[in-house]
Amino acid sequence: xxxxxxxxxxxxxxxxxxxxxxxxxxxxxxxxxxxxxxxxxxxxxxxxxxxxxxxxxxxxxxxxxxxxxxxxxxxxxxxxxxxxxxxxxxxxxxxxxxxxxxxxxxxxxxxxxxxxxxxxxxxxxxxxxxxxxxxxxxxxxxxxxxxxxxxxxxxxxxxxxxxxxxxxxxxxxxxxxxxxxxxxxxxxxxxxxxxxxxxxxxxxxxx
Numbered sequence: 198x199x200x201x202x203x204x205x206x207x208x209x210x211x212x213x214x215x216x217x218x219x220x221x222x223x224x225x226x227x228x229x230x231x232x233x234x235x236x237x238x239x240x241x242x243x244x245x246x247x248x249x250x251x252x253x254x255x256x257x258x259x260x261x262x263x264x265x266x267x268x269x270x271x272x273x274x275x276x277x278x279x280x281x282x283x284x285x286x287x288x289x290x291x292x293x294x295x296x297x298x299x300x301x302x303x304x305x306x307x308x309x310x311x312x313x314x315x316x317x318x319x320x321x322x323x324x325x326x327x328x329x330x331x332x333x334x335x336x337x338x339x340x341x342x343x344x345x346x347x348x349x350x351x352x353x354x355x356x357x358x359x360x361x362x363x364x365x366x367x368x369x370x371x372x373x374x375x376x377x378x379x380x381x382x383x384x385x386x387x388x389x390x391x392x393x394x395x396x397x398x399x400x401x402x403x404x
Contacts, residue, residue: 308368
């Protein structure tokens with residue numbers, strides 16, 4: 198893993214060639230509206246689950262608690278994404294931009310591994326605390342707050358999961374370059390991405 202001050206230029210990532218298909222995604226105001234809508238919808242479901250399955254917490258968080266939760270959540274969310282990549286935080290193909298708190302991965306993933314990366318913060322930060330608190334039967338306000346804030350801020354991940362499930366078949370491999378997500382089908386013998394070097398990198402096309 199590398200720590201960089203800002204997002205690495207797209208030119209350092211894997212090259213694009215004609216065999217890769219672009220994942221179609223809404224952009225601009227439509228994309229933002231969809232992210233907010235799905236985040237709030239799933240957040241409502243999670244809120245109901247907290248209310249039904251766990252001991253109630255009557256006190257509303259104060260401004261200080263909200264600020265502290267957001268400060269913890271921003272890096273935690275991205276680190277959870279990063280930990281789900283092959284070799285986790287030890288991967289040489291993983292970069293974390295400190296200025297924007299974003300993760301960049303230059304390797305190739307299976308479609309299912311990519312879904313796991315997208316879903317990791319929802320599973321670890323939102324649903325795991327809910328399950329632990331429900332099993333323990335003990336109210337823990339910070340866990341509830343982080344869980345709810347995370348799901349509300351995960352609209353982009355939720356949209357991406359829906360788009361991947363709708364457009365990319367299970368046997369495909371996936372990579373990202375800048376804001377673009379690309380995929381292609383490969384022979385079954387090349388779908389094992391436990392060692393990323395088993396899949397040859399695409400040839401670079403001269404501009």
